[in-house]
Amino acid sequence: MANESEQEFDAARTEVDRLREQLTAWADSYYTSDVQTVTDAEYDEAMARLRELETEFPELESQDSPTRTVGGRASTLFDPVEHRERMLSLDNVFSIEELDAWLQRANQAAGGKVDWLTELKIDGLAISLTYERGRLTKAATRGDGRTGEDVTENVEYIAAIPQQLAGEKQAFPEVVEVRGEVFFRLDDFTALNARQTESGESAFANPRNAASGSLRQKAEGKNEERLQLMRDRLGRLSMYVHGIGAWENPPVANQSEVYELLAKWGLPTSPHARVCKSIEEVLGFVEEFGERRASIEHQLDGIVVKIDNLDLHEELGATSRAPRWAIAYKYPPEEVHTELLGIRVGVGRTGRVTPYAVMRPVEVAGSTVTFATLHNQDVVRQKGVLIGDTVVLRKAGDVIPEVLGPVLDKRPEDATEFVMPTKCPECGATLRPMKEGDVDLRCPNARSCPAQVRGRVEHIGSRNGLDIEALGEVTAAALTQPDVPETPPLTTEAGLFELQLEQLVPIVVTVRDADTGEPRIDDDGTPRQRTPFRVGKKTYPPGTEDMTAAERRAAKVRKDHVVYSPSKQAEKLLEELEKAKTKELWRQLVALNIRHVGPVAARALADWFGSLAAVRAASVEELSAVEGVGPIIAESIAQWLTEDWHVEIIDRWTAAGVRFATPEHPGPGKIEDVEGPLTGLTVVATGSLEGFTREGAKEAIIAAGGKAAGSVSKKTDFVAAGPGAGSKLTKAEELGIPVLDADGFRLLLEGGPAAVADLAIG
DNA sequence: CACCCTCGAGTTCA
DNA sequence: CTCGAGGGTG
Numbered sequence: 001m002a003n004e005s006e007q008e009f010d011a012a013r014t015e016v017d018r019l020r021e022q023l024t025a026w027a028d029s030y031y032t033s034d035v036q037t038v039t040d041a042e043y044d045e046a047m048a049r050l051r052e053l054e055t056e057f058p059e060l061e062s063q064d065s066p067t068r069t070v071g072g073r074a075s076t077l078f079d080p081v082e083h084r085e086r087m088l089s090l091d092n093v094f095s096i097e098e099l100d101a102w103l104q105r106a107n108q109a110a111g112g113k114v115d116w117l118t119e120l121k122i123d124g125l126a127i128s129l130t131y132e133r134g135r136l137t138k139a140a141t142r143g144d145g146r147t148g149e150d151v152t153e154n155v156e157y158i159a160a161i162p163q164q165l166a167g168e169k170q171a172f173p174e175v176v177e178v179r180g181e182v183f184f185r186l187d188d189f190t191a192l193n194a195r196q197t198e199s200g201e202s203a204f205a206n207p208r209n210a211a212s213g214s215l216r217q218k219a220e221g222k223n224e225e226r227l228q229l230m231r232d233r234l235g236r237l238s239m240y241v242h243g244i245g246a247w248e249n250p251p252v253a254n255q256s257e258v259y260e261l262l263a264k265w266g267l268p269t270s271p272h273a274r275v276c277k278s279i280e281e282v283l284g285f286v287e288e289f290g291e292r293r294a295s296i297e298h299q300l301d302g303i304v305v306k307i308d309n310l311d312l313h314e315e316l317g318a319t320s321r322a323p324r325w326a327i328a329y330k331y332p333p334e335e336v337h338t339e340l341l342g343i344r345v346g347v348g349r350t351g352r353v354t355p356y357a358v359m360r361p362v363e364v365a366g367s368t369v370t371f372a373t374l375h376n377q378d379v380v381r382q383k384g385v386l387i388g389d390t391v392v393l394r395k396a397g398d399v400i401p402e403v404l405g406p407v408l409d410k411r412p413e414d415a416t417e418f419v420m421p422t423k424c425p426e427c428g429a430t431l432r433p434m435k436e437g438d439v440d441l442r443c444p445n446a447r448s449c450p451a452q453v454r455g456r457v458e459h460i461g462s463r464n465g466l467d468i469e470a471l472g473e474v475t476a477a478a479l480t481q482p483d484v485p486e487t488p489p490l491t492t493e494a495g496l497f498e499l500q501l502e503q504l505v506p507i508v509v510t511v512r513d514a515d516t517g518e519p520r521i522d523d524d525g526t527p528r529q530r531t532p533f534r535v536g537k538k539t540y541p542p543g544t545e546d547m548t549a550a551e552r553r554a555a556k557v558r559k560d561h562v563v564y565s566p567s568k569q570a571e572k573l574l575e576e577l578e579k580a581k582t583k584e585l586w587r588q589l590v591a592l593n594i595r596h597v598g599p600v601a602a603r604a605l606a607d608w609f610g611s612l613a614a615v616r617a618a619s620v621e622e623l624s625a626v627e628g629v630g631p632i633i634a635e636s637i638a639q640w641l642t643e644d645w646h647v648e649i650i651d652r653w654t655a656a657g658v659r660f661a662t663p664e665h666p667g668p669g670k671i672e673d674v675e676g677p678l679t680g681l682t683v684v685a686t687g688s689l690e691g692f693t694r695e696g697a698k699e700a701i702i703a704a705g706g707k708a709a710g711s712v713s714k715k716t717d718f719v720a721a722g723p724g725a726g727s728k729l730t731k732a733e734e735l736g737i738p739v740l741d742a743d744g745f746r747l748l749l750e751g752g753p754a755a756v757a758d759l760a761i762g
Numbered sequence: 763c764a765c766c767c768t769c770g771a772g773t774t775c776a
Numbered sequence: 777c778t779c780g781a782g783g784g785t786g
Contacts, residue, residue: 368776402778771778
């Protein structure tokens with residue numbers, strides 16, 4: 001499969017190259033000699049095809065593509081500027097193999113041992129800055145590489161671009177053309193988009209569009225207020241320089257030294273550039289930043305590798321399009337385009353109704369994505385997507401798919417706006433906001449809406465709840481599914497602990513298509529069904545008892561004239577439910593599904609009160625006296641307890657044997673902190689620590705008297721990080737918090753901070 | 763009251 | 777993982 005899409009990609013690449021060459025040639029001859037060598041129709045067709053391919057394969061997009069330069073040239077707005085030296089683009093490679101091959105070739109062509117300069121390829125806007133005797137006199141976009149747009153006036157407001165170089169005047173060349181990349185830092189981009197939506201303007205689809213849009217704003221016709229806004233946006237742009245245009249007899253020998261020099265002049269250079277002494281090191285750099293890609297301050301789409309030695313640049317020269325001494329490796333795209341087939345809504349366990357996007361499945365960052373949440377109606381509107389649009393999709397933090405916005409060029413005529421339903425899609429109740437002015441719509445039918453019951457039952461079984469292995473998403477659905485022939489055994493969670501094998505085995509589940517929600521029809525025309533709680537079924541005529549002895553043994557359950565053999569799953573579920581009855585009190589509190597009461601609040605309550613009875617007896621004031629429980633949570637608990645069907649849950653669970661108490665608890669009040677090696681310390685565990693489960697690590701921290709926090713902050717004393725640790729590790733390093741591996745963590749648990757004093761770095 | 767931590771809730775795919 | 781919102785603290 002990978003092979004197939006690779007082939008497709010290669011074919012597209014070849015075609016894109018051919019189309020670009022052709023279109024550029026046509027345009028050149030038209031602009032320079034005014035000779036039209038092609039009919040308009042042919043030209044348009046080629047351009048449309050190129051657009052299509054670039055949309056389908058965003059990684060093939062390029063700043064000097066005719067789709068951006070020729071057609072979209074904004075020459076009427078900004079004066080054209082002839083570049084002193086042509087701004088070349090870089091040749092691209094799309095795989096490590098190709099990169100390796102290029103490095104080997106370049107190494108040989110350069111006659112042996114080459115030092116490489118590796119840097120991040122910023123996804124921004126190329127810019128050329130001309131300084132005369134240290135004073136900025138001209139700023140231009142790249143345009144088609146030969147001619148760009150004069151943006152000198154706008155650049156005045158970009159704080160990152162100095163108007164005057166630092167240092168002695170005599171030290172600067174008479175004229176020097178510096179090249180760099182203008183971009184938005186991701187945090188600035190987020191802030192910018194927040195303000196855009198706040199002021200009712202549409203958000204930018206990505207940081208590059210935002211940078212491009214900001215740099216190319218026009219001052220004409222703007223009132224003072226809007227002028228201020230425009231300058232403010234410009235002020236937030238960032239820039240890193242990455243080279244010098246024409247420069248005879250530079251005073252340095254290497255590209256890396258050029259950067260040092262530029263930095264000395266007060267020009268911002270990337271903190272991520274690195275000199276690599278071997279091809280292995282270069283490949284290591286590529287891998288390293290591939291992993292860290294999401295936590296870099298700017299968007300990046302690849303790595304640029306340059307030969308460090310400037311003499312070699314001279315020697316190798318350039319083709320008509322690109323220098324031979326540099327290459328760009330492009331990471332597989334984290335942003336792709338796909339079609340938004342529809343927007344559907346789901347109902348969560350709290351009744352919240354959330355719209356989600358259904359898309360034509362696409363590969364993004366290693367997996368095939370079909371769905372992405374759209375959170376609520378306002379978000380759908382803010383993103384400005386219509387059903388039928390081609391949309392930009394990425395994975396936030398490399399995990400959760402996120403729709404960024406529409407590709408307006410590809411909006412079809414019949415694209416339709418999403419309308420939020422007024423009725424619950426699962427139970428038909430009229431949706432309404434919980435509180436006045438709430439954005440979120442909720443299904444008010446908490447007790448019997450199938451979606452909510454299903455969600456609550458699933459939550460009861462979850463890791464943060466009673467941690468019932470056999471009770472996951474599928475089982476929860478099977479237990480509450482209303483469309484089976486027999487009555488579902490659970491109409492609410494009140495009956496969960498009363499479940500008998502006889503109730504489970506008859507359950508039949510209709511298999512539904514994940515995409516459409518429609519029942520899956522088998523080849524023989526009947527809907528496909530599953531019986532998760534039984535493996536066999538045999539019907540005997542009424543009044544007969546003629547089962548074989550073997551059948552009698554296998555048939556543990558008999559109902560009417562049907563004999564069932566329960567599945568392992570059914571037995572497992574009942575066993576697990578039995579165990580859950582005496583699990584820790586906090587888990588049982590979480591299982592009640594009280595708003596705002598999750599594992600942490602439940603633990604605080606359980607520690608303080610020791611039993612559900614004591615919690616019920618407490619007033620709102622007494623509840624909010626508990627550390628970590630404030631007036632809102634206290635009120636939420638009190639409110640929950642006033643509802644009859646909630647009390648019924650407690651009563652029936654209690655009758656079925658759920659303990660709802662911590663044995664030997666001394667009664668309500670603050671429990672003395674556990675004295676241990678970690679008393680008074682906050683520790684965060686992240687990644688997979690050898691010898692610990694995620695929960696196990698937390699328990700171990702608490703058992704040692706410490707606080708197990710979920711996120712890293714200034715208050716964190718230690719971070720225990722195993723392989724696969726992500727942003728928490730990065731954060732810890734940023735804040736200079738000591739990081740321990742699994743062994744160090746073990747030492748800490750046994751001996752406290754003193755035991756790891758010599759391990760703790762920085 | 764303004765901050766900074768945290769927590770809770772919703773979420774996707776293999 | 778990210779968002780919004782609750783809780784605690786200066």
